[in-house]
Amino acid sequence: MEVKKPKIKSMKYEDFKDNEYIEDLLAQLNASGVNVVVGKADQLLNWSRSNSLWPFCFGTSCCAIEFMCLGAARYDMARFGAEVARNSPRQADYIMCQGTITYRMAPVLKRLYEQMAEPKYVIACGACTVSGGPFKNSYCVVKGVDEIIPVDVYLPGCPPRPEAMFYALMQLQRKIKVSRFLGGANRKEKLTYDPEPCLE
Amino acid sequence: MADLKEQIGKLCPQAQFDTEGEFLLITIDDAQWHPLAVSLKRELHFDQLMALVGMDWGEALGVMCYLTNTESGDIVHVKVSTANRETPRLHSVSDVWAVANYQEREVYDFFGIVFVNHPDMRRFFLRNDWVGHPLRKDYDASPEKNPLRLDDETNEDYTCSWVEDDKGNVTKKHGLVFDFDEYVINFGPQHPSTHGVMRYRVSLDGEIVKKVDVVSGYIHRGIEKMCESLTWPQTLLYTERMDYMAAHINRHCLCLCIEKAMGLEVPRRAELIRLMMDELMRLSSHLLSYGCLTMDQGTTTAFFYGFRDRELIYDIFDRTCGARMSMSYSTIGGVVADVHPDFVNDVRHACDVIEKNMKEYHQLFTGNVIARNRMVGVGTLSREQAVDYCITGPSGRASGVHCDVRKTHPYSRYEEFDFDEVTRTGGDSMARYMVRMDEMLQSIKILRQACDKLEQEGIQGEYCAKVPKMIKLPAGHWYQQVEASRGAFGVYIESDGDAKPFQKPYRMHFQTPCFNLIGVVDLTCRDNMIADLITITASIDFVIPDIDR
Ligand code: SF4
Numbered sequence: 001m002e003v004k005k006p007k008i009k010s011m012k013y014e015d016f017k018d019n020e021y022i023e024d025l026l027a028q029l030n031a032s033g034v035n036v037v038v039g040k041a042d043q044l045l046n047w048s049r050s051n052s053l054w055p056f057c058f059g060t061s062c063c064a065i066e067f068m069c070l071g072a073a074r075y076d077m078a079r080f081g082a083e084v085a086r087n088s089p090r091q092a093d094y095i096m097c098q099g100t101i102t103y104r105m106a107p108v109l110k111r112l113y114e115q116m117a118e119p120k121y122v123i124a125c126g127a128c129t130v131s132g133g134p135f136k137n138s139y140c141v142v143k144g145v146d147e148i149i150p151v152d153v154y155l156p157g158c159p160p161r162p163e164a165m166f167y168a169l170m171q172l173q174r175k176i177k178v179s180r181f182l183g184g185a186n187r188k189e190k191l192t193y194d195p196e197p198c199l200e
Numbered sequence: 201m202a203d204l205k206e207q208i209g210k211l212c213p214q215a216q217f218d219t220e221g222e223f224l225l226i227t228i229d230d231a232q233w234h235p236l237a238v239s240l241k242r243e244l245h246f247d248q249l250m251a252l253v254g255m256d257w258g259e260a261l262g263v264m265c266y267l268t269n270t271e272s273g274d275i276v277h278v279k280v281s282t283a284n285r286e287t288p289r290l291h292s293v294s295d296v297w298a299v300a301n302y303q304e305r306e307v308y309d310f311f312g313i314v315f316v317n318h319p320d321m322r323r324f325f326l327r328n329d330w331v332g333h334p335l336r337k338d339y340d341a342s343p344e345k346n347p348l349r350l351d352d353e354t355n356e357d358y359t360c361s362w363v364e365d366d367k368g369n370v371t372k373k374h375g376l377v378f379d380f381d382e383y384v385i386n387f388g389p390q391h392p393s394t395h396g397v398m399r400y401r402v403s404l405d406g407e408i409v410k411k412v413d414v415v416s417g418y419i420h421r422g423i424e425k426m427c428e429s430l431t432w433p434q435t436l437l438y439t440e441r442m443d444y445m446a447a448h449i450n451r452h453c454l455c456l457c458i459e460k461a462m463g464l465e466v467p468r469r470a471e472l473i474r475l476m477m478d479e480l481m482r483l484s485s486h487l488l489s490y491g492c493l494t495m496d497q498g499t500t501t502a503f504f505y506g507f508r509d510r511e512l513i514y515d516i517f518d519r520t521c522g523a524r525m526s527m528s529y530s531t532i533g534g535v536v537a538d539v540h541p542d543f544v545n546d547v548r549h550a551c552d553v554i555e556k557n558m559k560e561y562h563q564l565f566t567g568n569v570i571a572r573n574r575m576v577g578v579g580t581l582s583r584e585q586a587v588d589y590c591i592t593g594p595s596g597r598a599s600g601v602h603c604d605v606r607k608t609h610p611y612s613r614y615e616e617f618d619f620d621e622v623t624r625t626g627g628d629s630m631a632r633y634m635v636r637m638d639e640m641l642q643s644i645k646i647l648r649q650a651c652d653k654l655e656q657e658g659i660q661g662e663y664c665a666k667v668p669k670m671i672k673l674p675a676g677h678w679y680q681q682v683e684a685s686r687g688a689f690g691v692y693i694e695s696d697g698d699a700k701p702f703q704k705p706y707r708m709h710f711q712t713p714c715f716n717l718i719g720v721v722d723l724t725c726r727d728n729m730i731a732d733l734i735t736i737t738a739s740i741d742f743v744i745p746d747i748d749r
Contacts, residue, residue: 058390060397060419061745062444062525065488069514069524072507087392100745104327105397105418107350108389134437137429138422139334139341140326142348159525 008177011170022174049093049119050176051081053169056092058112060099063126063159067098075162080169089113094121094152094172096165100128100135101142113149121176123168124151127158134158204276207244212236222460222678223266224276233280234291241296245269246276247587249297251679251711253692254307256337257281261288261313264692266679266711270587270601273608277679282313289362289370292318299590302719310335310424316370320359325417325748327353334425355401377413378403389418393496393734396744400721400733407729412722420748427708432458432671433532435708439691440526442712443746445485446684448477450710451530456611457680457691458532461673467662469654470534471612476547476650477517477529478612478682479643483554484513485685486594486636486643489741493633494565496738497574502565509557512550519546532671534664544651544659551644558640566637575629579724579736582627589723590716593687594635595740599627605683616653619646629739636741672703686741687713714746 013019059067070077077083086092089112101109113122124145127133132143145151152175155168201224205217208224214232218225228236240246246267253264262281268274282288292315294300304315305324312333314321323330331345359375378384378401388399397418403410423442427435439454440447452474459466491506514524519540521527529535540546565571581591586599596603604621606614622638624631675697681690690711695703717740724740725733 057392062441064396065444066525068491069507069511072511073504074508074511100419100421102418102420103346103348104325104353104420105389106348107352108397108418110350111352112390134441135421135423135426138426139346140420140422147348148350161524 008174011174011177016171016174018171021171022178025175025178046177046179050173052093053080053082053121053172053176054084054086054091054093055082056089056095056112056116057085057087058095058097058109060101060105061128063098063128066159066162066165067096067125070162070165075166077169080166080173082169089115090117092116093119094123096123096125096168097129097145098125098159100133101145101148103140103142106142106148109145110148119176121152121172122149123153123155123172125155125165125168126160127156130154130156204244204274208236208240208276211239211243221676226276226278228278228280230280230282230290233278234293234296236278237293237296240267240276245271246274247297248590249293249299249303250275250590250681250688251690251692251709252300252303252307253707253709253711254311254313254335255281255694255707256311256335258337259283261285261311261336263290263307263313264677265293266690266692270603288313289316290314291316291364294318297590298585298588299716299719302715306715309333312336314362316362316364319361320375321361322356322359323417325420327417328356329353334422377401378411382410387733389415394737394744395492395742398718398742398744398747402725402730402733404730407731409725409728409730409733412725412733414718414721416718417748419745421745423749424708424710427705429704431702431704432673435705436531437528439710440528441745442710442749443684443686443689443714443743444525445488445743446481446686446689446746447526448474448481448529449682449684450689451528452478452612453680453682453684453689454691454693455530455532456682457678457693458671458673460680461676461678461693461695462532462671464533464665464667466534466665468613469657469661470663470665472650472654472657473535473539473663474530475612475614476647476654477527477535479646479650480513480516480547480550482685483550483640483643483647484510486640487513487554489636489738490561490565490633493735493738493741494571496734497571499565499568499571502561505557505561505564509550509554512546512553516543516546516550519543531664533667536664538660538663539654541659544654547647547651551647554640555644558637561637566634572630574732574735575633575739576626578629578728578732579739580626580628581720581724583625585720585723586627589719591687591720592716593684593713594622594639595632595717596687597621597623598631598635600625603688605681605688609681611680611682617646617649629735632739632741670702673697677707681711684713686717686743686746689713710749712746712749714742714744717742718747 124130129145132141135141153168153171201219216227246269248268248270250266250268255262260281260283265278309323309325332339362370363373364370382403384403388394389397399415401413423438439450487506487510491503494502517527518524521529581599583600586596586601592603607621619642622635673695677694679692681688692709694707696706724736
């Protein structure tokens with residue numbers, strides 16, 4: 001079945017270079033019998049959700065400084081409705097994972113992710129979180145955060161420029177805009193972890 | 201050097217000397233090491249332990265200790281080793297120089313050398329269930345041994361130490377990190393005010409901090425080990441990712457060290473460009489710490505001011521180096537490309553703007569009554585403590601230590617410039633903050649002079665020396681220090697002279713300023729309020745990856 005180009009009013013298909021993932025997502029939705037024509041209620045939900053993404057402050061190293069620049073005056077993340085950086089995972093919508101994740105940090109990151117409320121998203125920001133980056137050969141660096149948590153958007157760069165971070169943020173917004181929250185849930189990953197420990 | 205040799209020879213007749221290298225090398229047996237350390241400090245005033253480098257020489261394990269006399273600036277280094285690889289033991293000098301406490305824990309973590317009489321021999325960087333000691337040459341790096349573990353680490357409630365009695369018998373003893381009835385709260389690793397991933401376990405009495413136990417290593421990336429499998433120019437990359445707020449400066453340091461080992465002459469103009477980049481970096485770093493310190497105390501506006509002006513500096517880096525952060529600009533022999541034609545104008549402009557805005561910063565924050573109440577007299581560090589814990593940089597100078605490497609051991613043409621070493625005597629959070637603010641003015645002063653010099657020597661010109669394709673260093677070891685944004689940054693390199701198929705460092709160690717800074721958190725926070733812990737750590741201003749490497 002051919003996939004229709006997803007239409008998002010405020011973010012044109014042609015304006016983006018990386019569209020495969022969104023087509024994949026649609027193909028998946030189609031294949032599992034979900035109606036891609038998103039209802040009005042869903043549109044409203046998606047509109048509000050994608051324009052008010054609250055990031056979780058999670059920076060372990062260099063990339064975090066660029067993230068701070070995003071929040072500051074010149075780049076001004078507030079234009080995307082994403083300036084309310086939360087210090088508690090329970091209040092955040094997505095986690096922009098900036099910086100190397102080491103073996104010692106890995107369980108902490110996993111727990112923080114589990115503490116976030118659904119729907120939650122992950123942007124792997126910087127070479128380190130995508131693949132281990134310059135530290136790939138180290139004895140104690142995780143080779144990509146996708147070993148621990150599911151990643152929605154991969155953002156290469158060491159560190160990525162603030163403009164690139166915005167691009168990643170917009171890709172995440174598109175992803176949210178084509179999703180359908182009411183009715184069939186499109187989040188296919190089953191909970192792979194045991195939710196018990198979080199209750200402690 | 202001959203003088204020193206004679207004096208030390210009198211103190212300890214068993215010591216062997218080597219005057220070939222850049223500093224006097226003393227080789228000594230472990231049995232005499234502790235008495236020698238005591239008399240070096242007492243008689244010859246070697247009051248600061250600059251670096252303690254763990255080493256694996258194949259047949260022996262040991263340490264290299266770099267000592268300095270803060271009055272005369274003399275440097276000596278001591279080599280202590282043990283041939284026992286199964287249960288290597290050396291005597292601790294943490295009772296002589298307080299900074300050795302964490303340094304020795306690092307060496308224990310990486311090499312498995314146990315320091316006898318050390319109060320607290322726990323691992324420092326790696327998980328407490330880690331198998332093996334990674335920097336040993338015979339370390340088994342197979343992932344089966346140390347897989348990615350996703351279970352939570354257990355808290356370490358017991359310290360462990362090896363104590364020697366009068367007869368020389370060593371026994372292992374356990375102590376408590378916190379007493380059973382103490383009220384301990386966890387702080388970090390994911391906390392916005394720790395400026396990264398640092399974890400403290402804080403024991404409280406009401407709101408008063410009784411003890412802080414530092415749990416580090418959440419961003420330990422194993423840089424030193426990875427360097428051992430790369431060529432010399434490749435290792436430069438990691439210097440920028442430790443203290444990313446001193447990226448140029450750290451890289452400059454490693455370049456200087458390798459150039460010193462090669463005997464390479466760097467064009468004077470390249471040195472000048474490096475110097476300018478260093479000062480820009482320092483400005484940017486101090487602006488960031490202004491922003492973070494203010495934000496930690498609730499002044500969000502001041503954060504925006506600091507970041508606004510940093511963008512000017514980022515623009516300069518962007519134009520010349522092609523990147524905002526992690527610039528990879530210095531290289532062995534000079535810099536990788538010439539500066540942008542507008543470089544000098546941009547720098548002048550940035551200097552003018554920042555100098556003008558400094559007044560605003562002071563109006564906004566420095567005079568504020570809340571800021572003063574929270575910072576004046578809080579977290580005081582005396583001069584003696586600063587020397588003992590080897591606190592350098594703005595934090596050291598705030599306690600009145602003259603520790604600016606640009607003045608004490610000038611490098612890269614710093615001796616040609618007219619600037620002051622900013623010192624204060626308060627030693628409290630306010631003094632640390634003010635030293636930083638005043639240093640920014642000094643950096644601007646240096647930059648203005650450098651702009652004039654660069655114009656005289658040509659806005660475009662020679663920027664890199666001729667460097668052989670394959671970089672080979674003779675066998676030996678070298679140590680180089682520079683003044684980074686947060687203190688003296690040192691690089692220790694050792695080469696075995698072997699160059700097949702290409703030469704790799706035998707050992708590379710980074711003596712980072714923040715590693716020493718973390719040593720005084722407990723000291724400065726004790727008996728202050730828990731809320732002051734945030735102010736104090738922000739005023740000490742560390743960058744966590746610089747601690748953990
Ligand atoms: S990707 Fe590069 S800049 Fe980002 S954390 Fe890793 S090393 Fe630092």
